[in-house]
Amino acid sequence: MMGSNNGNITIGHVWGIPIQINPSLFVILAILTWTLATSLLPEAYPELNTTSLWLTGLLTAILFFASILFHELAHALIARRNGVPVVSITLYIFGGIAQLGGKPKSPGAEFAVAAIGPASSVLLAGVFWGLNQLFGDRGYFGASTQWLAYINLILAIFNLAPGYPLDGGRILESIVWGITGKQETGVRVAGTAGQIVAYALIAWGAWNVFNGNLVGGIWSVMIGFILHNAATAEKRAFIQQGQLSGTRVSQVMGNVREPEIPAGLMLQDLVEQHILGRGQGSFIVVAAGNPVGVLSLRDVSQVPRADWPLMTAGDVMTPLVDLPRVELNDELLTAVQLMDANQLLQLPVFDGSRLAGLLTRDEVIHHLRVRSEVGS
Ligand SMILES: [Zn+2]
The missing domain is CATH 3.10.580.10 (CBS-domain)
Structure with a gap:
């Protein structure tokens, strides 16, 4: 996704890469903390007092965003190893974006940069599951570690959906590129697949709304629209770049x-x-x-x-x-x-x-x- 970093806040640098957060993140951090502190945690530990519930909820929510940052840093590391500069990493309401200063030069490199994302989320799911097994409910972190293992696994699976702008889309692009030898064919296939994934999410969300699951349904529809825009923009940007290069x-x-x-x-x-x-x-x-x-x-x-x-x-x-x-x-x-x-x-x-x-x-x-x- 090209564009300016208007409104984003730089919270630090890792390997010289600016780490930014979008202000919308504070909203989702608040919602997440509230959800954890008022439903997941009190159900697991009814004896915990309010302060402990909210602090544990906040810490868990922060660890969730740290998980997303870890996922994006994994992309950044492999991108750099393949000679692609990383402009910035931004955490958004719906996850993160590692903004690359170009595209990997071969299907193999594209595959590696994309696949490391879901792989790192699976790794984190394993780590949190291990912590859960190791420490159990000591310090009341049982429910949190279990939730973090689960959410990282969901993140990996969601990102594997085979369409732009998700990692699965880039994996699909690299495979089509590798088979046909044409990157543009890969981009077109992954872009169209991304639009189909987005329509499926919108349809699924609408079905949920009609069946009474209002919040979950609207959420899916919103994510669907965002994915659809991103998939369309990415396909168009690539085709446009082809038209622009070679011209003075x-x-x-x-x-x-x-x-x-x-x-x-x-x-x-x-x-x-x-x-x-x-x-x-x-x-x-x-x-x-x-x-x-x-x-x-x-x-x-x-x-x-x-x-x-x-x-x-x-x-x-x-x-x-x-x-x-x-x-x-x-x-x-x-x-x-x-x-x-x-x-x-x-x-x-x-x-x-x-x-x-x-x-x-x-x-x-x-x-x-x-x-x-x-x-x-
Ligand atoms: Zn990713």
């Missing part, structure tokens, strides 16, 4: 340089003269004859209309120094990855030290559309 930024960027506007231009005048008057949408902001920033319709539309006569282009522009830069000769794929990672609609393109113009997302979309119309 200069081939896609428009021939006409974006209009220059002075930094002191009032937004009201910008809207009347350039946007409404000439239908322009992207601008290079100049001060003392030099380009200093870029400005798009989106920047203007985020300012309340009442402030248009009060603010200047310089106030709302994105300064050039804050933007990543690409050269005319750079690969289009690199430019699009930079846009995605920084959530940008446009990117300044340089010809040496001179600003040659802006590469806009519209130009990229237009390029992809033209390419697909000519059937490449």
Whole structure:
């Protein structure tokens, strides 16, 4: 899953990899702690007092997330061994994601990186089961260790479902890739399989809702939709990457340089003269004859209309120094990855030290559309 890390909190580093948590995690941590402290634990140990129930519940919930982190670190370790850099590990409401800086280069490597995930969860299930056998109910951890063994086993089985974005999908991709010799065939099969897995979850959830299991049903439907989006996005991203590679930024960027506007231009005048008057949408902001920033319709539309006569282009522009830069000769794929990672609609393109113009997302979309119309 590509994208920015907006809103995620970095809690530390392992092997130099930033470990992040999404704020939604606190919600699920609370729900999990509450569920454990009010049903599982009091059923096992009715004599435990409230404080102990909640502390044991919290510790168990934290160990559950530590299990997910362990699973993701296993992916990261094997990815690195296969020459794939790991950008970050993020723990979400529905599990974790190890964001890789590329795809493994061979079906064997893809298989190893994917398979280590469920294998590590099975290993953890075994460890917790062993602890449960060893210590039993000493310290009232019997129910917790049993639950952790069970949940890690479920995690392994769920992740083995053969479709993107789950580990089973990547295993399926690597097998199809290995047999056909074509990675794209593997990606298409795993992507479609992921959509089928997602539909099955949604259907199963709906069936549960109609049969009175409201919470469990809605949960399945939600996970189904998330998986469906992820599977579709992953398949599309791979196909798009194929279309983007081999193309230079200069081939896609428009021939006409974006209009220059002075930094002191009032937004009201910008809207009347350039946007409404000439239908322009992207601008290079100049001060003392030099380009200093870029400005798009989106920047203007985020300012309340009442402030248009009060603010200047310089106030709302994105300064050039804050933007990543690409050269005319750079690969289009690199430019699009930079846009995605920084959530940008446009990117300044340089010809040496001179600003040659802006590469806009519209130009990229237009390029992809033209390419697909000519059937490449
Ligand atoms: Zn995994």
